[in-house]
Amino acid sequence: MHSASKIYNAPLTSRLTEKQRQQLCDMMGNLELTLLYKGSVHGYQASAFHQRCDRQGPTLLVAYNRSGYIFGGYTSVDYAQSGQPIRDDQAFLFSAQDGKDPVGIRVNSGHYARYDDAEGPNFGQQLYFCYNNHPLVKIEFILNEAFSFHSxxxxxxxxxxxxEVYKVEQRSALLQMPWRNVLWTAERRAELMEMIRNFKPLVTSVSRFRILMIGPVGAGKSSFFNSINSIFTGHVTNKAMSGSAGTSLTVQFRTYPLKDGCGGKPLPFVLCDTMGLEDQSGAGLDIEDISSILQGHIPDRYTFNPTTPFQPDEQKSSRPASLQEKIHCVVYVIDSTKISLMSDKLQEKLASIRRKVNSLGIAQIVLMTKVDEACPLVEENLQSVYVSSYIKSKVQEVSSGLGVPVSCVLPVKNYSQELELELNCDVLLLTALQQMLRFANDYLDDVGPL
Structure with missing residues (x-):
């Protein structure tokens, strides 16, 4: 009895690595994990699970098998042995093999996320953990699925x-002082718009700055163009194709000049959109194509072929492109919610692009999108972005991972589901655009009138 009690009260040690913990937290937002239950310590009986985990609020279950897989699920609704089916639109499953990034699977709309009984935890009455009081998982594939198990x-x-089961809590994430000062006023928005309208390239041979957007599929490159276009048009627009498909919706190299309102004067910059970067070789934008874009060789509406890089016309490639045709600023677009989930292959691709851009001396900025989805406090109030310790930590993580100064990492929220413009959103977007134009001018100042 004494030894059993000693085992039961042993300090709980999480089996998650720090990277795995960070990846799982990123899937849920700015949250903290506290270990409640550990099967090897407390036993795999349903009663042991409920004794430790009932009425603890949101929880994350993490299971490990002998084949090196880590998988489990999140529920935002308490375990209470109520005997009722539970609706929970926040619930999700995840799975990953050792060394690979976890894949999340949201609960399908209109389905019950789990059944709250006295047995071991289950998700969608499809996935059972500690089944029959044993270290066993049971999966049932049914037609009317709460979760789609294809991935x-x-x-x-x-x-x-x-x-293991973890209590999931929101971190206290508001700093006493903002780590960047921003004026969230209509006057500031008007001031930024006027400065951008009147911004002029330092080199007279260049009429417009050319800004190249590079980033993984779904990070928000096309959405950024749509958002800037919306601000200067005066209402939300969707001129560039954008969405959340698993592969890039942009298949052409597109240059988007913008106007100051419908039928207005041209603005002094062009946003260049590319096909998204993807993990696999032979998919997404090719590094050689990026080199051709940077040097001004690829024409507008050129259709990318991931298996064959762009071949410049011999006659045209014999002469260097003019400074007007080259890229003056590169913007890496990174999804805030997927920073820790970025694969090694994708990081390698970005690193090789950075080396190429560095060799050409082109100015570089990182646009960190979807900050509202990354941090609940920012979702509640966008003005919290620069007092959020979580967003600050993500900015530092991006800075370290990509090798750019913190001052070059700019958090933004693109327009996605909104029907009307929003002041705070506009201020963040316009501040980021102003920095891009400043950096582009710094580059032109360096290279001189070529």
Whole structure:
């Protein structure tokens, strides 16, 4: 009895690595994990699970099997043994193999996320943990699924080497002082718009700055153009194709000149949109194509071929492109919610692009999108972006990962589901655009009138 009590009260040690913990937190937002239950310590009986985990608020279950897979699920609704089916639109499953990024699977709309009974935890009455009071997982594939299992991986190994449940809590994330000062006023928005209208390239041979957007699929490159266009048009627009598809919706190299309102004067910059970067070789934008874009060789509406890089016309490539045709500022567009989930292959691609851009001396900025989805406090009030310790930590993580100064990392929220313009959103977007134009002018000042 004494030894059993000693085991039961042993300090709980999480099996998650720091990287795995960070990746899972990123899937849920700015949250903190506290270990409540550990099967190897407390036993795999349903009663042990409920004793430790009932009425603890949102929880994350993490299971490990002998084949090196990590998988589990999140629910925002308390376990209470109510005997009722539970609706929870925040619920999701995840799975990953050792060394790979986790894949999240949201609950399908209109379905119950789990059944709240006295047995071991389950999700959608499809996925059962600690089944029958054993270190066992049971998966049932049914027609009317609460969760779509097509991307759920567990190596078909149903015996668990460990099962852990974590209490999920929001961190206290508001700093006493903002780490960047921003004026969130209509006057500031008007001032920024006027400065951008009147911005002129330092080199007279260049009529407009050319800004190239580069980033993973779905990060928000096309959405940034749409958002800037919306501000100067006066209402939300969707001129560039954007969405949340798994592969790039942009298949052409597009140069988007903008006007100051419908039928207005041209603004002094062009936003250049590219196909999204993807993990696999032979998919997404090719690094050689980026080199051709930077040097001004690829024409507007050129259709990318991921398996064959652009071949410049021999006659045209014999002469260097003019400074007007080259890229003056490169903007890396990174999704705030996926920073820790970025694969090694994608990071390698970005690093090789950075080396090429550095060799050409072109100015570089990082646009960190979807800050509202990354931090609940920022979602509640966008003005919290520069007092959010979580967003600050993500900016520092991007800075370190991409090798750019913190001052070059700019958090923004693009227009996505809104029907009307919003002041705070506009101020962040216009501040980022102003920095891009300043950096582009710094580059032109360096290279001189070529």
């Amino acid at each position: 759920f991986s567990y190596g078909y190994d149903t015996w668990l080497s460990e099962c």
